[in-house]
Amino acid sequence: MHHPPSQPQPQPPSPPASRPQTSDPSAAEEVGVGPWAGPWPEGDQWDPELLEHGDRRNVVDAYRYWRHDAIVADLDARRHDFHVAVENWGHDFNIGSVIRTANAMGAAAFHIVGRRRWNRRGAMVTDRYQHEHHHPDAPALAEWARDEGLTLLGVDNLPGSVPLETFDLPRRCVLVFGQEGPGLSDPMRAACAAVLHIEQFGSTRSINAGAAAAVAMHAWVRRHVFDQRV
Template identity: 30%
Template sequence: MELLYGLHPVQEAVRSRPRDLDHITISRERKDARLDALVESARSAGIRITSEPRAQIDRMAKTEMHQGVIAFLRERRALAVEDLLAVQKPDGQRRFFLALDGVEDPHNLGALLRTADGAGVDGILLPERRSAPITAVVAKTSAGATEHVRIAKVTNLVRALERMKKDNIWVIGLDERGTPDYTDFDFAPTDCVLVLGSEGAGLHDLVKKTCDYLLRIPMAGGVSSLNVSVAGAVVMYEVARQRRAPSAPPPVKQKKPQKGLGS
């Protein structure tokens, strides 16, 4: 059974996969409009609601940061690389994936999933080893984005990236010694997968060798690199910016003819 806690993650689970929800438990001590709205939407979806003292929810969630609500869900179906590659895009739009090579901090993982959802990433590759699992901590940090992003668990990240290459997807790693700068790379014309390394060591050597390009984020200060969730956000939104359709120019305001004397 999978656990979720926090108002946003549980609400997103109610919206996106109500059939997987076994039941939701709320704190008897908490009374407010946000929790009432969640309970109402859950009951409308036919989800069973129970109540417990806050101390009991603390024990079930193993944290006090649950906001008075915890949900119990059946395990979701695991996706494979082929499931991500089957994504259909409208004509003219390119696929954009994210691969995480050893991100082990659940807060970094949650932040990356939240950004991936916001930036329009089509799917995420996570290795089964050397990676933080999708837990309630990750779900809460992602503000419910775990319910919307498509995640494939892979046993070997290098083989998964090679499989993507066969589908004409460019593999682009982020490395502090890479070149060129990420702003100088043209993400618009090709399908691509952005690969981010672990918090300390960065990309593993075999993963780095698999990349078609290694890009860097220029640093102006004394620190050599950014936190992985921040670096990922910077580049993901650069990809989204480059791929955004150019907005139509504002209409030209027609000048009214000026009336002269005697007109």
């Protein structure tokens, strides 16, 4: 189901407290907002601990002071129809960056293929707001996608790949990314309905895996959220 781009718009009775001004350099590096100023707002989405002590999480302003489960529930009502899958054979640090972008672009879920454990530092805790699935190998992911009616699309600059810029991305799909360096594995390439590459115009052979994932996800957003042909 298509959901128009929007941000949640809670209507608190008073504005949140701004970050206090201080000459302490360590305090100046704090992110987020301090304790709520004024009477507390009413509603099940608000977290008493955050209202009392402040909200330093990596969330948009509209979700400040919200409970974690309330944020996830609100996102679930607005997620898009594409998924993201990453092969995890070498504990690639870029996986975290891919997941962080998947959160920002409103992906339905992210999938880890291969090793279950992955480096979460680059995700900046955004994985807590997404739905995570694990698949032991490419055939397992392909079977899951078939059952869900999703098209597997690899993103890699391989011989025979087609330009992402001219490919009509289907609404219900899984964008699959390989790890930095080796790229997509042979079994994953075989499982994908198509492999797409991002056109490049410089001297480098490839771009960073995290950057490529961001370009591909935004291409889906432009096609299915902003393109009036839909």
